[in-house]
Ligand code: ADE
């Protein structure tokens with residue numbers, strides 16, 4: 001292990017951009033396919049991994065939604081969450097705010113409550129066994145219509161005390177944030193925080209819409225904001241947190257090479273950048289792999305790496321007292 005790898009490994013951190021369906025490793029996909037008697041179009045784990053070559057977001061989404069077909073029962077969602085938390089416990093993750101896509105499951109006839117109960121069981125297990133705290137972010141699929149998002153929000157109502165925020169994901173181009181202005185307003189009225197994927201493949205204009213129409217508390221990806229210098233200044237002034245995902249950016253061709261990743265440019269612009277894995281089972285790495293890839297690709301300093309970890313707590317939906325306690329631990333670690 002290099003010094004930097006060891007330093008990243010022990011650094012306490014939060015993960016703020018991770019789709020739980022995107023943490024489904026091929027091995028678990030096969031095990032669940034067998035357990036649930038679901039056919040999958042792959043003969044082996046190696047064949048699944050070989051299929052994970054994408055030239056854009058849609059390429060990935062097609063295979064990601066197909067993978068989710070093996071998730072049927074409460075225990076499947078629980079086991080999926082347990083596998084993620086067990087894996088990131090080794091990466092120094094002490095808090096995670098995880099996305100889930102209920103429509104991917106309810107559209108297959110699985111009840112919203114089955115998904116919730118399973119994920120909550122996995123989260124309770126993570127807290128009991130690893131001391132990892134977590135929160136849930138319900139994402140609306142933006143390729144579906146507003147009515148479908150409203151129906152999903154309705155299904156979430158009995159669970160509002162267990163859902164922290166709503167988010168917006170799936171195919172970005174052609175599905176601007178404005179399409180979901182009313183459903184985000186309804187979510188806000190219910191006391192939910194708001195995040196949205198914007199500026200991953202879509203233009204800086206979508207980031208403006210996410211800020212002005214969805215009133216987001218956090219920006220997921222946001223890479224294309226860099227095309228608009230006034231927007232960058234605004235994001236910096238508003239202390240907006242960006243959940244950046246380096247290996248995802250590489251695998252989905254948002255950047256051509258990790259040597260060209262804008263993480264340090266974003267930091268230099270005063271943006272509150274965090275590093276995250278997005279869909280770790282599909283993009284070749286968990287959160288520390290993302291820290292390492294960005295650090296090596298861009299020659300990040302220890303100070304920059306510590307800043308990224310601090311930002312992960314500052315940008316979280318934890319209380320101020322919880323954030324302060326985590327920041328103290330990061331600084332103690334960095335000082336030793
Ligand atoms: N769903 C899962 N991962 C996603 C991503 N990177 N962008 C949009 N939707 C997603």
Ligand code: ZN
Nearest residue numbers: 019169197278
């Ligand atoms: Zn994402």
